[in-house]
Amino acid sequence: MAQEVRGVIAPGKDEPVRVETIVVPDPGPGEAVVRVQACGVCHTDLHYKQGGISDDFPFLLGHEAAGVVESVGAGVTDVAPGDFVVLNWRAVCGNCRACLRGRPWYCFDTHNAKQKMTLTDGTELSPALGIGAFAEKTLVAAGQCTKVDPAVSPAVAGLLGCGVMAGLGAAINTGDVGRGDSVAVIGCGGVGDAAIAGATLAGAAKIIAVDIDDRKLAKARTLGATHTVNSKETDPVEAVRELTGGFGADVVIEAVGRPDTYQQAFYARDLAGTVVLVGVPTPEMKLELPLLDVFGRGGALKSSWYGDCLPSRDFPVLIDLHLQGRLPLDAFVTETVRLDEVEKAFERMHHGDVLRSVVVL
Ligand SMILES: NC(=O)c1ccc[n+]([C@@H]2O[C@H](COP(=O)([O-])OP(=O)(O)OC[C@H]3O[C@@H](n4cnc5c(N)ncnc54)[C@H](O)[C@@H]3O)[C@@H](O)[C@H]2O)c1
Ligand SMILES: [Zn+2]
Numbered sequence: 096m097a098q099e100v101r102g103v104i105a106p107g108k109d110e111p112v113r114v115e116t117i118v119v120p121d122p123g124p125g126e127a128v129v130r131v132q133a134c135g136v137c138h139t140d141l142h143y144k145q146g147g148i149s150d151d152f153p154f155l156l157g158h159e160a161a162g163v164v165e166s167v168g169a170g171v172t173d174v175a176p177g178d179f180v181v182l183n184w185r186a187v188c189g190n191c192r193a194c195l196r197g198r199p200w201y202c203f204d205t206h207n208a209k210q211k212m213t214l215t216d217g218t219e220l221s222p223a224l225g226i227g228a229f230a231e232k233t234l235v236a237a238g239q240c241t242k243v244d245p246a247v248s249p250a251v252a253g254l255l256g257c258g259v260m261a262g263l264g265a266a267i268n269t270g271d272v273g274r275g276d277s278v279a280v281i282g283c284g285g286v287g288d289a290a291i292a293g294a295t296l297a298g299a300a301k302i303i304a305v306d307i308d309d310r311k312l313a314k315a316r317t318l319g320a321t322h323t324v325n326s327k328e329t330d331p332v333e334a335v336r337e338l339t340g341g342f343g344a345d346v347v348i349e350a351v352g353r354p355d356t357y358q359q360a361f362y363a364r365d366l367a368g369t370v371v372l373v374g375v376p377t378p379e380m381k382l383e384l385p386l387l388d389v390f391g392r393g394g395a396l397k398s399s400w401y402g403d404c405l406p407s408r409d410f411p412v413l414i415d416l417h418l419q420g421r422l423p424l425d426a427f428v429t430e431t432v433r434l435d436e437v438e439k440a441f442e443r444m445h446h447g448d449v450l451r452s453v454v455v456l
């Protein structure tokens with residue numbers, strides 16, 4: 096039997112979000128219904144509301160979530176009712192050319208639930224990133240559920256579902272930060288701070304946080320930054336070079352998503368170093384670099400999709416490290432809010448007041 100629950104929808108471009116009754120169908124083959132316990136408020140949810148991602152209104156927002164599997168459809172074997180899971184937006188297919196080459200974190204054919212959740216009048220909803228978890232329950236593909244240790248707080252666990260995993264993975268997976276490396280992170284919001292935490296975990300010797308907001312730099316220190324640079328006041332390329340013996344950092348992570356900060360990342364890295372772009376640019380942005388510098392400086396220019404994470408490999412380990420006191424994921428939860436407070440949480444996010452507001456159900 097389909098169930099009726101409360102959920103937060105974005106009804107139309109730039110209209111305020113509101114709580115509505117959502118109809119959640121029983122899980123079909125390969126699907127699962129999850130009772131959501133917590134879901135972080137991410138910029139991407141705001142972009143959906145503003146019409147910046149697609150025009151498929153109404154959206155069911157929310158995608159950084161953890162909860163308990165309530166029921167599963169036919170053929171689901173990896174998770175069972177009662178499992179505590181973190182949701183991800185890249186359920187890998189196992190059959191595409193990336194999966195078949197043993198690189199499933201790049202999967203080119205990820206999937207979501209086939210059935211649609213609806214409003215009570217039958218209007219189909221578009222779940223944000225194929226999740227839609229600002230709701231008491233949501234329907235996902237079973238592969239979007241990764242079982243983790245239930246001892247962790249749901250508000251903390253859900254963060255791995257998006258931005259925090261993107262940052263951690265940008266350092267650990269894409270940047271391959273190693274013991275003794277010097278690392279610079281440009282842009283210290285949730286993603287950049289997670290990259291700092293990831294670099295700390297990987298054993299980086301020097302971690303330079305760059306931002307234009309002193310509040311963000313102070314927070315970055317608490318997550319492991321050894322040095323901070325306010326790039327409004329100081330040239331960040333010069334500053335990073337000065338702090339690294341005149342050479343530049345081994346790995347520079349760009350977590351803003353702009354051509355000017357990408358250029359800073361490019362020149363703030365040592366010869367043969369690595370640049371990781373985890374910030375997401377907008378379609379009109381262009382980058383111009385002397386091709387000779389691209390060649391002459393060597394190394395690797397990489398992009399990081401969702402931290403190049405493989406949920407089944409990464410989520411349980413990161414939760415275990417957190418529970419052992421080795422990864423301060425709780426530091427990313429600035430506040431917890433109710434389902435009807437998402438609009439207010441967007442405001443605070445817009446003003447840079449929070450790393451993450453988390454809806455707790
Ligand atoms: N690659 C992925 O899979 C993935 C996943 C989630 C988010 N993201 C992207 O990561 C980026 C950061 O996300 P977030 O949630 O941390 O955002 P955020 O707004 O919380 O943080 C951005 C930070 O950059 C700083 N900043 C802005 N302009 C700057 C400049 N010119 N120089 C230095 N710092 C500057 C801000 O002060 C802020 O601290 C976004 O582009 C987001 O879309 C990527
Ligand atoms: Zn695949």
Ligand SMILES: [Zn+2]
Pocket residue numbers: 137138139140158159257258
């Ligand atoms: Zn997100």
